[in-house]
Amino acid sequence: MTTEEAARAGVEQHEELELDVFARLCPSREMFAELADKWSMLILMSLSACGPQRFSELQRAVGGVSRKMLTQSLRNLERSGLVLRTVFPETPPRVVYDLRPLGRELAELVAPLGRWTERRALQMLAAREEFDAAHAGGGE
Amino acid sequence: MTTEEAARAGVEQHEELELDVFARLCPSREMFAELADKWSMLILMSLSACGPQRFSELQRAVGGVSRKMLTQSLRNLERSGLVLRTVFPETPPRVVYDLRPLGRELAELVAPLGRWTERRALQMLAAREEFDAAHAGGGE
DNA sequence: GCCTTCGGTCTCTAATGTAGACCAGGTCTC
């Protein structure tokens, strides 16, 4: 086996291991950067929790999201195969978004994150106040 | 403030601290917005995977992070009680960051997200190319 | 006619992220 062949075999064997979210130029990092975003995550959580929803329903569900960011995040999720966009040619137009299998998979990992944050929010808030107080007292 | 938001805020005040990441005004949403960020998540993942690390080690581990963002994210994590910052008064200075119990808890939820992204990155990339091709063809 | 609905897009401005210089202050080299 030549060095070349060995290298190729190695690449095939460790194909998954080559992807590294910590590496700046890795495709998986690019994907991670898009998914590790509050709007994308909240959208996935909403679709996971409430099922298929229209654009305006999502906007209501995800409090504070602008139409622009909602559109942008949904496009990204759709483009990456996580979300399915269905247009009904009616007037006024009706567009329904739903999770695809890949998106459902991710949503099941993201949902616990939201629940954890709700559970621990007060604790973190308390820690902040303590930190700020200690810092203000120590700084003066 | 819309009527809807006011109603939601009211509910939050009267019901035993109903925290909701979907509500724009909720403290848990504020926390979520800070944690649902690529740098914060990568930092947590690195500390979880490699143990306590110095500032410069973290900067090397989390590829592409600027000193500014690393400092900012670490400060937030520290302030919220997720990360412990220890300064050793040597020269050159040595500062070590480590997970606190709360941060370790969160890191265990975040790590699977990174692994999932690495596992599915190629699939998502393929979906993108398909989407882009279909869109270019359909758009013309 | 004029207004409303829906799912966007466009524009303008405010905020945020990035790159890179700078800093203290002690050690190491020459």
Next chain:
DNA sequence: GAGACCTGGTCTACATTAGAGACCGAAGGC
């Protein structure tokens, strides 16, 4: 002993991006 490191930041410009709100087209109601 002058200079060139080293660390863990901060500060300053610049580029990118998020947010607010106007606009849009086609159908339907008043």
